[in-house]
Amino acid sequence: MASPTKVIITGAAGRMGKRLVSLVQESPNLQLAGATEAKGHPGLGRDAGDIAGCGPLGVSLVSDLATVLQQADVVVDFTSPTVTLGHLTLAVQHKRAMVIGTTGFSPDEMKQLRRHAESIPCVQAPNMSVGINVLLEIIGKVAQALGDDYDLEIIDAHHNKKKDAPSGTALKLAEALAAAKNWDLEETGVYARHGIIGERSSKEIGIQTVRAGDIVGDHTVLYGGPGERIEITHRAHNRDPFARGALRAAEWVVKQPPGLYGMADVLGL
Ligand SMILES: NC(=O)C1=CN([C@@H]2O[C@H](COP(=O)(O)OP(=O)(O)OC[C@H]3O[C@@H](n4cnc5c(N)ncnc54)[C@H](O)[C@@H]3O)[C@@H](O)[C@H]2O)C=CC1
Numbered sequence: 411m412a413s414p415t416k417v418i419i420t421g422a423a424g425r426m427g428k429r430l431v432s433l434v435q436e437s438p439n440l441q442l443a444g445a446t447e448a449k450g451h452p453g454l455g456r457d458a459g460d461i462a463g464c465g466p467l468g469v470s471l472v473s474d475l476a477t478v479l480q481q482a483d484v485v486v487d488f489t490s491p492t493v494t495l496g497h498l499t500l501a502v503q504h505k506r507a508m509v510i511g512t513t514g515f516s517p518d519e520m521k522q523l524r525r526h527a528e529s530i531p532c533v534q535a536p537n538m539s540v541g542i543n544v545l546l547e548i549i550g551k552v553a554q555a556l557g558d559d560y561d562l563e564i565i566d567a568h569h570n571k572k573k574d575a576p577s578g579t580a581l582k583l584a585e586a587l588a589a590a591k592n593w594d595l596e597e598t599g600v601y602a603r604h605g606i607i608g609e610r611s612s613k614e615i616g617i618q619t620v621r622a623g624d625i626v627g628d629h630t631v632l633y634g635g636p637g638e639r640i641e642i643t644h645r646a647h648n649r650d651p652f653a654r655g656a657l658r659a660a661e662w663v664v665k666q667p668p669g670l671y672g673m674a675d676v677l678g679l
């Protein structure tokens with residue numbers, strides 16, 4: 411049997427980090443080689459498995475990724491945009507692969523990410539679930555088949571701790587719809603409506619945000635036409651579909667040449 415892929419989880423005490431640590435521990439193909447948290451985090455020095463709730467794993471949380479990078483093949487990062495870009499710089503310096511799940515990058519940060527990620531094997535996707543990535547393959551075709559009489563709207567619903575809006579997934583869904591319609595999303599994306607805004611133009615993609623309670627992550631693509639509508643909804647019941655996708659990407663990416671990949675590449679879609 412091949413030796414397991416050695417994985418570092420950054421943000422290991424976060425909502426995604428804890429599930430990633432637990433699922434690495436369950437996989438015979440993966441080994442936890444390190445776990446990091448922010449400077450000053452109360453979990454630093456504690457066992458990552460204890461924090462994740464799966465029992466001790468013999469890996470303590472550290473704050474400096476550089477100190478553990480040498481012992482790993484791949485870094486899996488679900489933190490925040492500036493933190494991720496710092497981790498990416500280190501991964502490039504140490505020639506380690508990376509899986510990036512963080513969302514909320516500004517256009518300029520995305521440019522930086524693309525530039526740096528080209529020099530290592532790197533997977534970046536705002537949603538690592540199989541369901542959303544299959545949805546991304548079909549929503550443009552549905553829009554094309556329905557034609558110009560159908561208005562396009564996207565709704566994302568997430569927990570009240572989420573920092574970015576709209577979700578990274580909602581933006582990716584909007585990009586897929588815009589590409590299928592041959593529209594520029596900069597011109598056609600409508601992110602808020604309020605007051606006397608007049609009739610809806612047929613050439614727009616509405617992208618609406620709901621934040622409430624502990625909703626894990628729901629996305630709906632709505633095609634509204636004369637006398638009927640289609641709604642395609644994906645609901646995550648828990649964070650495991652994202653974490654399983656990220657770990658599948660981690661196993662896959664260490665075997666790839668340098669370059670920036672998406673989940674469609676990982677899943678062979
Ligand atoms: N691509 C996907 O499938 C998914 C993406 N996400 C994205 O992942 C990101 C994280 O989401 P959550 O886990 O819900 O957030 P969270 O806030 O629960 O976790 C982030 C963790 O990163 C830690 N952190 C901050 N600075 C750090 C540093 N310098 N070094 C190491 N750790 C540091 C924080 O202390 C926190 O524990 C968000 O951008 C979210 O949108 C979330 C779920 C799925």
Ligand SMILES: O=C(O)C1=N[C@H](C(=O)O)C[C@H](O)C1
Pocket residue numbers: 513536537568572573576577578579580626627628
């Ligand atoms: O912050 C979250 O929780 C999630 N974020 C991702 C996004 O912004 O698209 C994916 C998922 O829906 C959960």
